[in-house]
Amino acid sequence: MRIYVTSVFVDDQSTALEFYTKVLGFIVKNDVPLGENRWLTVVSSEEPAGTELLLEPSGHPAVKPYKDALVEDGIPAASFQVDDLSSEYERLRALEVKFTVEPMDAGTVRMAVFDDTCGNLIQLIEMKDK
Amino acid sequence: MNDEQLDQIFKALADPTRRRIIDRLRKQPNQSLFQICALSVAEGEKAVSRQAITQHLDMLEKAGLVHVSWSGRTKIHALDLKPLRKAADIWLHRHLQEGKDR
Incomplete structure (x- = not known):
């Protein structure tokens, strides 16, 4: 068993993409349209085959109170x-x-x-x- | 200051974890729960759960010794020594003064 993806809930996927790539320096691994949202993952440029970080939409009602x-x-x-x-x-x-x-x-x-x-x-x- | 307030202050002091929170907040005010926990780890203390620290902070806040404010959306804690000074003046110092030859 391996951990291939983990996630953070982001308020807005486009803003998150900007921040996680342009500011933090991660690179996009997957960007797949998924209904209103995207399956959007980034990886570290130091470890392109490493664990992906899913920039997950915050739409579910449990997410806001949690965050x-x-x-x-x-x-x-x-x-x-x-x-x-x-x-x-x-x-x-x-x-x-x-x-x-x-x-x-x-x-x-x-x-x-x-x-x-x-x-x-x-x-x-x-x-x-x- | 009434007896109930005195009770809350002296009760708040009657616990080593809470006294260490006070020590730490005096050295470094305006800490979030996360920072208070991280500092306690950094100082090599026996690990205390975040839930337990939350309860200790609540007791300190009720006693008036910790003041809560907001930095953006994060709750931060600072020490308020005024109630402690008052409690010391009306009880501790009174005894130490009046009974100083004993």
Whole structure:
């Protein structure tokens, strides 16, 4: 068994596509029309055959309360790994990404949290022990 | 300040996790629930669930020691030391002053 896809619920798939590709730098793997929505997945350019991230529509009535409750408590909906948190933080800040947690030590990792403009908080992790 | 308020304040202080939340919020105010939990992990504390921290924060808020505000759509917590000072003045300090030769 393998994990081939995981998902974040995004408020708007077009906005999400812009942000996740142009700002975060992921590349589109699948973009298939599906009724009113799309089966829209991205992968890391560092790992094109790796796990896909599905940018999933937020239409289901359970999604908004779920997302709102996570944001209310500051809890990230997904977590991505970077090699150098400080340089990634500077790069994203220059692109006007809003951070809710500045880079900080958290035990065996360094982490930061930003707003993905699609209703989610996203965590960035750098493993200290590389 | 009435007895009920004093009860709430001293009860709020009567727990090591809540005292550590107070320590942490004084050093670094305006923390979300997630940040408070992350900081406790960073400081190598025994893991406490987010649900438990939520309950501790509720007790601190009811006692007036934690003030909640919003940063965008995220709830942030800050310490309010005024009720603590008042409780200390009307009870702790009174005894320490009046009974200082004992």
